[in-house]
Amino acid sequence: MSNAQQWLVCFDTDRIKQYLFATNRLKEIRGGSALIAQLDDERKSYLEQRYSRDKVVYSAGGGAAVLVSTEQEAQALIAEIEREFRAQTVTASITGVYLQASTTSGKFGVEMTRAGKALRRAKAAKAELIRLPVEPYMRFCSSCGQHPAAYQAQDGSGDWLCRACHKKREKGGEERGGFFAQFAQWADSQTWTGKTIPDDLDAIGSVASPPGYVGFIALDGNHIGDLLDKPATIEAYRAFSNGLWSLTREQTFAALKQYGKPLDGIAPFEIVLIGGDDVLLITAADIALEIALAIAEGFEKQSLTQVLSPAGLSGEREKLTMAGGVVLAHADFPIPAMYRLAESLQKSAKRLCAEQKYQTGAIDFQVVTSSDTDLDAMRQGVPHRRPYTLEDLRKLLGHIRLLKAADIPTSQLQAMYQALFEGEVNAQLASIATLGYLGRSTDKTRYNRLKQFFKDFGVQFDGQLPPWDASKRSALTDLVELYPFIKS
Ligand SMILES: [Zn+2]
Known part of the structure; x- marks a missing residue:
């Protein structure tokens, strides 16, 4: 038959x-x-x-x-x-x-x-069918607020929980299982054990710099869906799916192994989800951008040999790329709001990837300083250059390190930053004044490094003055906002 x-x-x-x-x-x-x-x-x-x-x-x-x-x-x-x-x-x-x-x-x-x-x-x-009717006199779950409470938590909190949250909380109290255990096994090291798992966001924030700040990372492969009808056979499809899965997982684990060493006995990260080409992580704020970049770069670099070629798709694309959103916020900022913000940033990064015909990945980021939870509201009236291609973000982080290493006074950076919000001309005056001030010093290191930063981000200097590039955008905002979160 x-x-x-x-x-x-x-x-x-x-x-x-x-x-x-x-x-x-x-x-x-x-x-x-x-x-x-x-x-x-x-x-x-x-x-x-x-x-x-x-x-x-x-x-x-x-x-x-x-x-x-x-x-x-x-x-x-x-x-x-x-x-x-x-x-x-x-x-x-x-x-x-x-x-x-x-x-x-x-x-x-x-x-x-x-x-x-x-x-x-x-x-x-x-x-459309999943709205559950709830009796008005029922007590709601004190965690999700969405479903009727059914149990009182046995962890001393006194919380009344719905069945779903009760199950999650029980499971979350166990040390085995989940992505952390998979990571610890993969890393094959005694460095990450059940004892290093952070209790809550405050624990992650406590080992961050500046203290109290965490990063929320959302990464996703770009237009992978368009490739799904291409594999010729079941075997090819399986190779594609397995390759994508293991590439995403390996790059995530490798980045965490490099940047996520425990501090004061606390692993500075939480792996929320690793899907096929989809990653959600919470980390200490000062390692968030490095981790997001490392994953997206590694994914792009290895995608041909680990995913496309094994599935017979090397004729379709040269590589796969990722788009990411990174939120840097205080640990008391609500996690669901961080997630929604990271998704908005990821969409913004995806638009840049599409403009670049998916030849590069991109990352957008936002430092949360107010109680706003909407990205457009946060960026209202803020001149910036985000999102960044991976290469440009790598460059930006490099400039921050060089400026930190040269001990450029933060008061100088702040003065230029404030002026960004006072119109085009005032911003130019402030940048020129800072360059002038640094240029008068006998050691020209700071002057040269700041000037090189402007040049690398589109400032020509021939009649066109910093901090603006030809399209009147400025990477200075992004540099100053990220400055406290990057280790020198
Ligand atoms: Zn609940």
Whole structure:
């Protein structure tokens, strides 16, 4: 009997980030994240055992695709996976769809794209149905405020929690499991142990410089979706999916290993999520930009050999790139607000990547100094040069280090910075005055370094004065705002 026509079943977790960020407590976010990762692992081994490895197209990052032989089997599997997922997470859900697919046409990616479209339709339909009615006299969960409280927490807090948050908090209190454990195992070192896991955001902030500040990083691969219909066979598709997954994970782990050594016994980071090409991290503020850059650079550099070539897609693209958003904020700024802000920054970086025809990754960043939670409001009237391509951001960080090493007086930087908000001419006068002041010193190091910074960011000096480039933008704002967060 021909095996060419089979039933392709695809799953994807719904609104995974809303589920994770329904709370402001790091331990519950960690618990939710560990639960999602655990369900991912269990689903993978279950599918591989039940249908054999060669029928599982992929299973990772909250999703899966598997080939089964009958329509009844497809329906039964979807019902089972959806039921089990809801039972474990209480408020999160996973959606499954199935369709008849040919595995020998040499266009397997097209079948996967068809399934992906069906999956998106099914998820959209479901999203309209998930408003749960709640009786008005019920007590609400003191963590998420969204669902009726069902348990009193046994951790001494006295909090009344809904079933979902209760489960997250229990899970978050365990030391095993989740991405941290995977990282510690990967790093193969005694440096990161259960004891170094930060208790909350304040703990991460306590080992940061300046103290109390954390970074929230969101990274995502650029227009990966357009490649999904390209792999010719199941094997090629699997190579693509596995390659993407392990590349993202390895680059994230490598960056954390390099920059995330424990200080005072506290690991200065939390891995919230690593999906297929998707990363969410919280770190000490002073390592956030280095980590985001290292991941995005490594991803871009290794994408051809680790993802595109193994999947037979080297003819499609030379490389894959990433866009990222980095928020630097005080540890008491709400985590869900950091997440939303990081997503806005990531979108802004993605627009630059698109302008650059995806030949480079980009990162946008924002230092939060007010209680505003909206990016447009924060940037109102602020002249800046963001977002940055990876190369330009690397350059900017280099200039900050050189200026710090030369001990340029922060009062000089502040004077130029203030003038940026006082109109084009005042800004020029202040920059020229500072250059003049530094130029009168016998040691010209500071003068030369500041001048080189302006030159590297588009200031020509032939009639066109700093701090403005030809399009009247200035990297000076970005330099001064980042200055306290970069180690010399
Ligand atoms: Zn809750």
